[in-house]
Amino acid sequence: MHEMSLCESIIQIIEEEARQHGFARVQAVHLEIGALAGVEIPAMEFSFDVVRRGTVAEDARLVIHTIPGTAWCMGCDSNVEVRERLQACPKCGSWRLQVTGGEDLRIRHLEVDDRAHDEANSGMEHEQTKQHTAGS
């Protein structure tokens, strides 16, 4: 269940971004998850639900963009798409594949409340910002 640690890292990064960009509330978190990154999406969603409590991402939706796995096939000298690490080349059947992509786990972007963004930038208190966005 390292999905839990991954989600804790996601929250840490979001809180850093929140301090840096001055937003107090995140509406959606867009992740890029490689098909070969060894992550179970349902476990990720479950863990995110647990760790977001009491943070700026408290109400955030998790949007997961899956990146297909890719490999270089030494059998037919071409780039192919793969679903898992251990599979034969879909073109020529060779097993001599070298994974080239789809192993990454990234935070792509955050959807934040723009009003909260501006107000926080103009130095308003977090509390006020929160009330404002809650009513909008």
Added chain:
Amino acid sequence: MVQVERAILSKNDALARENRGWLRRRGVWALNLVSSPGAGKTTLLVETLKHLQAQDVPVAVIEGDQETANDAERIRQTGAPAVQVNTGKGCHLDAHMVGHALERLEMPAGALLFIENVGNLVCPAAFDLGEARRVVILSVTEGDDKPQKYPDMFAGADLMIISKMDLLEHVDFDVARCIALARQVNPGLQVMGLSARNGHGMEQWLAWLQAQRSAWLLDGAGLPEDALRVEHSPQHGEPSATTAQQAAE
């Protein structure tokens, strides 16, 4: 919308780079030992430490375990310095935990450091600790299909040790099939069979350790001091304890 474009494990990876730099500057060669629970990590370590200490090779151990200090105790009985890291609910070591353990460990320069990860064939694969080499141990009692079921762990390893070879005749473990599956995931994977119980294969393992460590020391010898230094970008938040220690030097 706020563009982030950061790797989720960027913090761990940055701390791992710090650990790697810290170890490099001290000439400490570190191994990360991973396996499922009970594959024989501690038993192999105990035997290995006895051999190395008999040859006056300086050694040290970081023991990862969810709850107990049993394994660290077994290690200390050999006379080797060991630090226990309890991960609690965590199912793997990460670079931050190892960084703290490094500060607590009394370890001479040039030591050979063994890091025993938490027994788990899934999660430790994702976390770089700053080690020089990663070794996955698979015992013959677990079945020869494990590289197929847990490919990430085998994809990230430098060496696979097939352990408990003394039990091979009692189980239907096909060594050739296991190696073939592992090499499909990781064509460059080195492999050796070993029994910590009867000592078969220990020579080969000790020779591997020595050869790999020598190559690593030679590799670093040509590097200028500042090529080894890792900057600490303020973006990564509070400086880790390892950085603080470097700064204090």
